[in-house]
Amino acid sequence: MKIQELLENVLKGSKYLGTFDLLALLQYASTHGVQGIAVAKGGGLELYIALLKGEPEGAIYVDEKGVLFGDKAVLMIGGKEKFVLTEIPADIVEPLVMSSRIFDKNRIKKSITCAVPEIGRTWGGIGHLTVTVVKEGKPQNGLRVSIRKDGKIVGSDITTNDGAVGFKIAYGNYDCILQDKTQVVTKYRIEFDESHNSIKLGI
Numbered sequence: 001m002k003i004q005e006l007l008e009n010v011l012k013g014s015k016y017l018g019t020f021d022l023l024a025l026l027q028y029a030s031t032h033g034v035q036g037i038a039v040a041k042g043g044g045l046e047l048y049i050a051l052l053k054g055e056p057e058g059a060i061y062v063d064e065k066g067v068l069f070g071d072k073a074v075l076m077i078g079g080k081e082k083f084v085l086t087e088i089p090a091d092i093v094e095p096l097v098m099s100s101r102i103f104d105k106n107r108i109k110k111s112i113t114c115a116v117p118e119i120g121r122t123w124g125g126i127g128h129l130t131v132t133v134v135k136e137g138k139p140q141n142g143l144r145v146s147i148r149k150d151g152k153i154v155g156s157d158i159t160t161n162d163g164a165v166g167f168k169i170a171y172g173n174y175d176c177i178l179q180d181k182t183q184v185v186t187k188y189r190i191e192f193d194e195s196h197n198s199i200k201l202g203i
Contacts, residue, residue, distance in 0.1 A: 048062075070101050071102060075177065131167070
């Protein structure tokens with residue numbers, strides 16, 4: 001059984017507690033000591049956060065490429081998602097947390113920070129962004145590079161022999177998600193404009 005099917009079976013018939021953005025979800029869960037699961041879906045993506053005693057303890061991220069658990073899943077949170085929160089008994093949530101535990105809670109807080117809009121700066125124009133991935137100075141071939149804005153993937157490609165990928169996107173600030181051949185996921189915050197159109201990332 002796919003992980004989505006297992007989770008949907010768990011959610012069936014559960015008590016609906018509300019729909020929240022990420023900040024409101026964490027505040028509500030903490031205040032009410034929620035035991036449950038919050039789910040956000042859209043654009044072929046599914047994101048689940050498991051809560052125990054009001055704290056986010058586990059996370060699962062699902063898209064067409066596969067499933068990420070725990071801290072790797074948290075890296076994929078854009079901060080703009082709308083989560084449907086349902087109450088689930090702790091004895092059901094706990095086994096889920098065991099396989100998807102969040103060890104670095106600060107990563108969720110960083111997702112909230114990244115969602116705060118920038119004041120006083122406007123962006124305009126479209127350009128071509130080149131991202132090159134290197135390890136010890138050597139170009140890395142066959143790595144997945146995704147560019148995300150406000151929680152949505154605006155570009156995704158695989159690096160070529162020169163370690164590079166290219167995207168035609170609007171100028172602005174983005175999250176750059178790098179997934180290597182061992183499925184390790186790293187998130188970078190990048191600034192793209194006319195003077196920053198070629199970015200090198202080291203792993």
